[in-house]
Amino acid sequence: HLLRDMTLERRGLLALFIVGTLLLPGRAQAQRKVDDVIFEGNEAFSSSRLKSIVRVDNASIMGVIRVKATFNYLVMARDVTYLRAFYRNRGYLQCTVEEHTESVGEDGLIVHFTIHEGPLTVLQRFGFEGNEFLSGEQLRDTLERLRGVRLREGDPINEAAIQAGAAAVLRHYRDSGHYFARVIPTVGRRDSTSGAAPIIYLIQEGPLVRVSDVRVEGTRTSKEFVVTREVTLGPGDLLTEEERRESQRRLYATGLFRTVSVTVGEVAPDSTSAVMLVTVNERPRRYVGTGFGLAGDREQQINLRLRTSAQWGHRNVYGTGRAVELSGNFDFRVVTAWEPVQSELGLRYLEPWFWGSRTPLTAYFGLRPQSYESYDVTELAAEIGLSKEFTPRFRSWINFSFRRVVTEEKIPLKAFTNRENLRGFNAAIERDGRDNILSPSRGSYLRVGLNGYGMLGLGGPHYRVFTLNWSRYKLTGLRTILAGRIRLGLANPGGNMDEVPIFDRFFTGGASSIRGYNERQLGPVNTFVDTISGETTYRPRGGQALALLNIEMRRPGHFGPFGLILFIDAGNVWETVGEMGRNPDLAFSAGLGLFLDTPIGPVQIGYGWRLNLSPTEKKYADYQLKPGRLYLTVQYAF
Numbered sequence: 001h002l003l004r005d006m007t008l009e010r011r012g013l014l015a016l017f018i019v020g021t022l023l024l025p026g027r028a029q030a031q032r033k034v035d036d037v038i039f040e041g042n043e044a045f046s047s048s049r050l051k052s053i054v055r056v057d058n059a060s061i062m063g064v065i066r067v068k069a070t071f072n073y074l075v076m077a078r079d080v081t082y083l084r085a086f087y088r089n090r091g092y093l094q095c096t097v098e099e100h101t102e103s104v105g106e107d108g109l110i111v112h113f114t115i116h117e118g119p120l121t122v123l124q125r126f127g128f129e130g131n132e133f134l135s136g137e138q139l140r141d142t143l144e145r146l147r148g149v150r151l152r153e154g155d156p157i158n159e160a161a162i163q164a165g166a167a168a169v170l171r172h173y174r175d176s177g178h179y180f181a182r183v184i185p186t187v188g189r190r191d192s193t194s195g196a197a198p199i200i201y202l203i204q205e206g207p208l209v210r211v212s213d214v215r216v217e218g219t220r221t222s223k224e225f226v227v228t229r230e231v232t233l234g235p236g237d238l239l240t241e242e243e244r245r246e247s248q249r250r251l252y253a254t255g256l257f258r259t260v261s262v263t264v265g266e267v268a269p270d271s272t273s274a275v276m277l278v279t280v281n282e283r284p285r286r287y288v289g290t291g292f293g294l295a296g297d298r299e300q301q302i303n304l305r306l307r308t309s310a311q312w313g314h315r316n317v318y319g320t321g322r323a324v325e326l327s328g329n330f331d332f333r334v335v336t337a338w339e340p341v342q343s344e345l346g347l348r349y350l351e352p353w354f355w356g357s358r359t360p361l362t363a364y365f366g367l368r369p370q371s372y373e374s375y376d377v378t379e380l381a382a383e384i385g386l387s388k389e390f391t392p393r394f395r396s397w398i399n400f401s402f403r404r405v406v407t408e409e410k411i412p413l414k415a416f417t418n419r420e421n422l423r424g425f426n427a428a429i430e431r432d433g434r435d436n437i438l439s440p441s442r443g444s445y446l447r448v449g450l451n452g453y454g455m456l457g458l459g460g461p462h463y464r465v466f467t468l469n470w471s472r473y474k475l476t477g478l479r480t481i482l483a484g485r486i487r488l489g490l491a492n493p494g495g496n497m498d499e500v501p502i503f504d505r506f507f508t509g510g511a512s513s514i515r516g517y518n519e520r521q522l523g524p525v526n527t528f529v530d531t532i533s534g535e536t537t538y539r540p541r542g543g544q545a546l547a548l549l550n551i552e553m554r555r556p557g558h559f560g561p562f563g564l565i566l567f568i569d570a571g572n573v574w575e576t577v578g579e580m581g582r583n584p585d586l587a588f589s590a591g592l593g594l595f596l597d598t599p600i601g602p603v604q605i606g607y608g609w610r611l612n613l614s615p616t617e618k619k620y621a622d623y624q625l626k627p628g629r630l631y632l633t634v635q636y637a638f
Helices: 008-023 047-051 073-088 136-144 159-175 224-228 241-253 577-582 615-619
Strands: 033-040 059-061 065-067 096-104 108-116 122-129 182-187 196-204 210-217 257-267 273-282 286-297 302-317 322-333 339-351 361-371 375-391 394-409 419-432 443-453 462-475 481-494 525-529 536-540 545-559 562-574 587-598 601-610 628-633
Touching: 033 047, 073 096, 073 108, 073 159, 122 136, 136 159, 159 182, 159 196, 159 241, 210 224, 224 273, 241 257, 241 273, 481 577, 545 577, 545 587, 562 577, 562 601, 587 628
Parallel strands: 033 108, 122 196, 210 273
Antiparallel strands: 059 065, 096 108, 182 196, 257 273, 286 302, 302 322, 322 339, 339 361, 361 375, 375 394, 394 419, 419 443, 443 462, 462 481, 481 545, 525 536, 545 562, 562 587, 587 601, 601 628
């Protein structure tokens, strides 16, 4: 059964492994060290270029210190496959590679790769046969939109591009309702004079296929409607691959199932209709969990914190998909100081389908004590909100809240302090086009938010806060990721308010903003003169306007498993929006860091140097900050 399910290539590798480890008398040979790798027959590419591909001679300690590798048959076989693919993806479609070894001395070995390159083949044209539903022009447009592996006339024919093109054409047919279509790519006859050959896609379109029924299997406690309401296809709908994938994604997003499979079940004899079969494996309804780890907070400018957490919840109340959770999080600042910084005790209720639509409603009640350098905040909050996912990358939400906030000053503050009842809302839209949330290499992210308190006749303190966060990522040909971010924040008091409360003001500085400064250190300060010593103390008080610009270059694998980051930051916090317009001075910092990509995100250490005096340092002659700072964080700055 194992051999039957293997591909032909994997069967060959398995056979080679068995021969190499059991049958060949080369056990002693397998313990030899690889002295060198020699390439023969290569003309199109240099030996140094090919040597960067193979790994049979590659051994290291943490990818930094090079040592001789112990010979491995399986690695050599993989190198043969890689070399052949390298040539065939550059137009040498008839390339073959042979290998043999040569013993040197008592424990040395030289590996020989003999390459038969064959002729170079370039693209003459694209051709399509058997297509009626989609025209040749539509199919050529599909290939033109193919990202990363496009072919143009005169380019060397790329095997990977041929297969990617076939997959794109097949996906176009399946998304058009021809679910059982087949696409077979072939390379036509090569012209011996020009070296050009056409790529012909042989297409078997098949009929349009519609869904005859949706069947659910595997549910134990969940009611069937919890599954079927997430499936975007129903009886009579065209069966498309896009909707099948979207249905599967939605079911996973509910958090109710360990595994989800949305497949085609029974097919009609004429292949014009098929059953949509949904098979699920439910997760336990009740759960208890604890956690311990490190985290950062980009919004609050907290670089690194130790988090302990505990949860109890029910994710599928009465089998209806409704959820309730009681949770507690306790965060401590580490590295710069050891002290509690944020905690939260909360009770949350989720109604996944509100008013018959896929618009989740969340109700929350919680207690949030927070501690910062200049003040402490204890917040008792009750919130109710709605969220809406328009596409997998675009969503919005709005929350209405009542907040009982008590602020205690550690030194006299000019900013708003006291206890107040805040009534208001916060709304946001978000578009996430990143290819990876934890470690993006391309795409963009945009979030626009508006908080309003005391508006719409709600009473209490009256102010509003606007935020914009945009970032862009681009992968260059040098295996380097260029990343940039713009962040803007504007806050305006209204009614009888002179300024925005300190807990909703902007702060900046730290590993997620201006890396030459300590956390939340950059911006306006309060001054306090000790009556006994006469010493002046400065404490950050935040501001009502924020501008931030970050540009960085990330190069993964620059030092073995470690990547290199070079960055420059600019930004500031101003007391008011008007002051931002009158005095747009910025603080600058630059630096470098090392990062290690892990399954839970990058772990990063670096140093940032301040490049100029901040506006606050210019204002107060005796207010001096350190020239730079070391930072440690478990995520990128953005």
